[in-house]
Amino acid sequence: MKHQRLDLAHAVILALAVTLVVIWTGVPRDPLGGVASYLPFHMFVETTGIVISIMVFGVMWNAHDREQPTAFVVLACAMLAAAVVEFGHMLSVAGMPHVVTPSSPNKGITFWLATRVFVAAGLVAALMLPASRLRSPRSRYALLGLSIGLAGVVYWLGVGHQGSLPVFCVAGKGLRGVKIGAEYVIIAVFVITAVAYYRRARRSGSILDTGLYA
Numbered sequence: 001m002k003h004q005r006l007d008l009a010h011a012v013i014l015a016l017a018v019t020l021v022v023i024w025t026g027v028p029r030d031p032l033g034g035v036a037s038y039l040p041f042h043m044f045v046e047t048t049g050i051v052i053s054i055m056v057f058g059v060m061w062n063a064h065d066r067e068q069p070t071a072f073v074v075l076a077c078a079m080l081a082a083a084v085v086e087f088g089h090m091l092s093v094a095g096m097p098h099v100v101t102p103s104s105p106n107k108g109i110t111f112w113l114a115t116r117v118f119v120a121a122g123l124v125a126a127l128m129l130p131a132s133r134l135r136s137p138r139s140r141y142a143l144l145g146l147s148i149g150l151a152g153v154v155y156w157l158g159v160g161h162q163g164s165l166p167v168f169c170v171a172g173k174g175l176r177g178v179k180i181g182a183e184y185v186i187i188a189v190f191v192i193t194a195v196a197y198y199r200r201a202r203r204s205g206s207i208l209d210t211g212l213y214a
Contacts, residue, residue, distance in 0.1 A: 006198075006210060006213075008210075008214075009201075009210050013214060039096065046089065050087055053080070053082050054083045057077070060072050061073070061077075061080075061140075069133060070133065070139075071126040071129035073140055074126065074143060077143045077144050078121055079119065081148065081150055082119050082122070084151040085118060085154050086111070088155055088159075089111035092158065093105070100159045101160070105168070105169040109168040109169060109179055113168075113179070113182055113183075118150075120189045124189065124193055197212045197213035
C-alpha cells in the first residue's frame with residue numbers, strides 16, 4: 001500500500017512538472033496584453049492560492065482538535081500567516097491602487113518572499129517537531145497569535161518601512177541579486193524538505209508523510 005501511495009505521489013509530481021514545462025515553453029511571455037489585463041488574472045490566481053491556504057489551515061486546525069500533533073498545528077498556523085501575507089502581495093504589485101503607500105515591484109516582492117518563507121518554515125517545522133501533542137490547549141492559540149503577529153510585522157515593514165528593506169528590483173534593470181538569491185535559498189529549502197519527507201514516507205508508509213512529500 002505504501003508503495004502505491006508513493007507511486008501516486010510521483011505521478012502527481014510528474015504531471016505538475018510536465019504542466020510547468022508546457023507553460024514555460026509554449027505560452028507567450030505576454031499572453032494577456034499588458035498590465036491592465038494581467039492584474040485581474042493575477043488577482044484570480046492569488047485569490048485561489050489564498051483560499052487553498054486557508055482551507056489547509058481550517059482542516060489541519062480542526063482535525064482531531066486538541067489531539068493534533070504540535071508539528072501540524074505549527075504548519076496550520078504557518079499556512080494561515082502565508083494566506084494573510086499573500087493578500088498583501090496581491091494588493092501591492094505594480095499597477096494596483098495605493099494601500100497606504102504606493103504599490104511597486106519592491107513592495108509586491110516583499111510580501112511575495114515573506115509568503116514563501118512562511119510556507120517553507122511551516123513545512124520544515126512539521127518535519128522537525130515531535131509528533132507529541134500540545135500540553136495545553138492554550139498553546140494552540142499562542143502559536144496562532146504568534147503567526148498572525150509575524151504576518152503583522154511583514155505588513156508593518158512592507159507598507160510603512162519599505163525603505164529599510166533591500167531593493168529587490170530596479171526599474172529598467174530588473175531583479176537584483178538579493179531577490180534572486182533569496183528565491184534560490186527558499187527553493188533549496190523546499191527541495192531538501194521534500195527529500196526528507198520522501199525518505200520518511202518510504203519508512204513509515206503514512207498517508208500524511210506521503211501527502212506532505214507530494
